[in-house]
Amino acid sequence: MSIVTVQLGQCGNQIGFEVFDALFSDSHCSQGLCSKRENEAYQASCKERFFSEEENGVPIARAVLVDMEPKVINQTLSKAAHSGRWKYGQHSCFCQKQGSGNNWAYGYSVHGPRHEESITNLIQKEVEKCDSLNGFFIIMSMAGGTGSGLGAFVTQNLQDQYSNSLKMNQIIWPYGTGEVIVQNYNSILTLSHLYRSSDALLVHENDAVHKICAKLMNIKQISFRDINQVLAHQLGSVFQPTYSGEGSFHYRRNPLGDLMENLVPHPEFKMLGVRNIPQMSENSLAYSTFTWAGLLKHLRQMLISNAKMEEGIDWQVRPPLSGLPTLGKMSLNKEFHFNTSIANLVILRGKEVHSAELGAFKDPALYTSWLEPVHAFSVWKTQRAFSKYEKSAALVSNSQFLVKPLDMIVGKAWNMFASKAYIHQYTKFGIEEEDFLDSFTLLEQVIASYCNLGF
């Protein structure tokens, strides 16, 4: 089954390119560390999922590129075409001349309705190329105007038009200190709207990825390209093909459905975080070996201590002893907090993957009380190594990962809202103070719900 990706705005398009590039490079990587037959099956599955084929054999990304100004899309299209290995469809993009000005209201209320038909048609055409549609990725940032506002509108649209298909929004969380001054407003409006229309929000934080580039990849002068490549790697490690079940060697056909079923049991809890391990520069890779036991131990500790990467993990944090109540409701101010999960998905790729021991992830102490661990934890596997890592493990978690960042954004937006600063820019285009209040209410509810998981 295929996934159609909608790339929105500068961020969405820049990242989308890196994602397809990473997926393609990995699937054509010679170091799969598996049999030829296995490799071919992997490639075929990846292709079906993410690429369609043209007559002269160059795969075309199953993607629709949308931006309200032309510079980035032009760059993205030419970068893909220049690579010679894959490309975007010639008519897969929709572009306007004047951007959204970092204004969520403009993206949502002006661009959205104005271009609804054109964008819907483009998506429809892409969907028709699929033999069977698994669902949609929507890649967008929260901070700007197009990705955030138009992204929210398009997601709503997809909900109406494709109510049977799944939608996962890949949301880029901006740096805490300003890329855009009104980023907190744009973020809360985006999140509150997506909460109502999306099936899952997979969040990627710029700050976290930046640290990975600095500390693990040892990049000196980090560019957005570096950040986007690390992000693409994380996404690839989740969504490249995996076996459909324990003991099976056929590749899973419904990754989105399986993921949603496992990770989003309740519509109040849609915020997913992703971690992967190991992550290092290619030079270091040649000199490293890993064991599944070591990787999983680190990954589990990253989960329960809410570490964003494998360095600086706090090993002091421990799950509460079973049977005893947790230390009360999660306090947003406490430092050493244990991260309670609703559900987790671990994805293992590489040599001897079947020998990996995952019992520690099934410990009921990790999870909130209202799901059995057997339902709360799932694992996907493949022997085929990912992107030259002999062994790699990824974690997609529906847990308290994002409570603190969300709380910070809501807090800052609230402070700004109290002074009414910048509100005139939004009311100009039909987003009223009431809409802001609705968003605040919804998100405070989400924060409270996640905080209470410990009970």
Next chain:
Amino acid sequence: MTQSVVIQVGQCGNQIGCCFWDLALREHAAVNQKAIYDEAISSFFRNVDTRVVGDGGSISKGKICSLKARAVLIDMEEGVVNEILQGPLRDVFDSKQLITDISGSGNNWAVGHKVFGSLYQEQILEKLRKSAEHCDCLQCFFIIHSMGGGTGSGLGTFLLKVLEDEFPEVYRFVTSVYPSGEDDVITSPYNSILAMKELNEHADCVLPIDNQSLFDIISKIDLMVNSGKLGTAIKPMSLVTSSAGAFKKQQEKPFDAMNNIVANLLLNLTSSARFEGSLNMDLNEISMNLVPFPQLHYLVSSLTPLYTLADVNIPSRRLDQMFSDAFSKDHQLIRADPKHSLYLACALMVRGNVQISDLRRNIERLKPSLRFVSWNQEGWKTSLCSVPPVGHSHSLLALANNTCVKPTFIELRERFTRLYKKRAHLHHYLQIEGMEESCFTEALSSLSALIQEYNQLDATKSMPAEDLPRLSIAV
């Protein structure tokens, strides 16, 4: 891609405008080596087949035939505009896009605004509509003028209302040269305050400049160049004041060096909209991020570096120095000290070989020494444009919405009051039809209200930033 139209009004406006077009051509020539008419260059220039008579000559793609500036030149005296049209840039301007008169405004805002305003309103509208028609997607009008005289000040601000009514969707960015302390025009306080009211009400964004600051910057550069320490090691094209490589071979006019600084300001302001980069910033984003309340739309600007040393291996220390300089009071284009006042918002527009990590490192480094208003503690807007300015490997334009602009307004008000109390020269204004004393008092209260807003913000400066109680939810 969008287009912008530059409207240069009065002597000052036209002289600056002329430098701007000169440097714009230089910049595009440096970037666009194959002479293809692309979207970047179309933002400020039309491509015209000069063999075709009349209007049919516009070419939208392909090789550059003849570039015409998207400009409207307005002056109530002929001297400056004539000189432009006889100079090396004569072919860049469309001779139909001019409005001139002979007698001038006599340094009288009322003459510029009321007399010439009504006299030329139709013509102005016609020229503006023409220039808009030539645009695929017109985004912004850039108005360049001075505040202290009669034409730039009076007619320049009359224009704003016309633009607002006729093109409500198009942004109005105004570059205003404020009179310095030693200004020789006696009535400049009157003209400035009357113009301020119009700027308050009809401009989206104002970039105030003053001659003294420009002059100080030039003195600083001259000092460095002539001190012998750096001497010939400065790349001539990199001087923010230089016209090297541009059409005008010599800096004939005394104000050219100063005008080039302002021209560079406008180029850097629009660079991220015209050229590609990893974090673009369009003109509509400037207004969105830097104007938290409609009246507070005055942005203090600074440009760094002022020159580039000839040595190619620039250590990152120099890069960081560029960021530090942007906040020093010596680099601001108006007399202002942003570091000791309160920031409402700040934009950093970086060009050239600078990455996001450089930007973040410097923000982290400089943040503790800057004071931001409580509700915008992380009030940074940033952009990264890959194309550096001519002669540089990187550059930075900082735009600050900061209460440091207040002293300029207070001083202006004081000078106004001194004159007004004695009713000096008032009759020159009141004898103009449409002018009454209420024009003066209204303009004064408009300015006072603005100063009061800044005062209120400054009062919060010393208060600690407290988090407000949040909505409580019943779980």
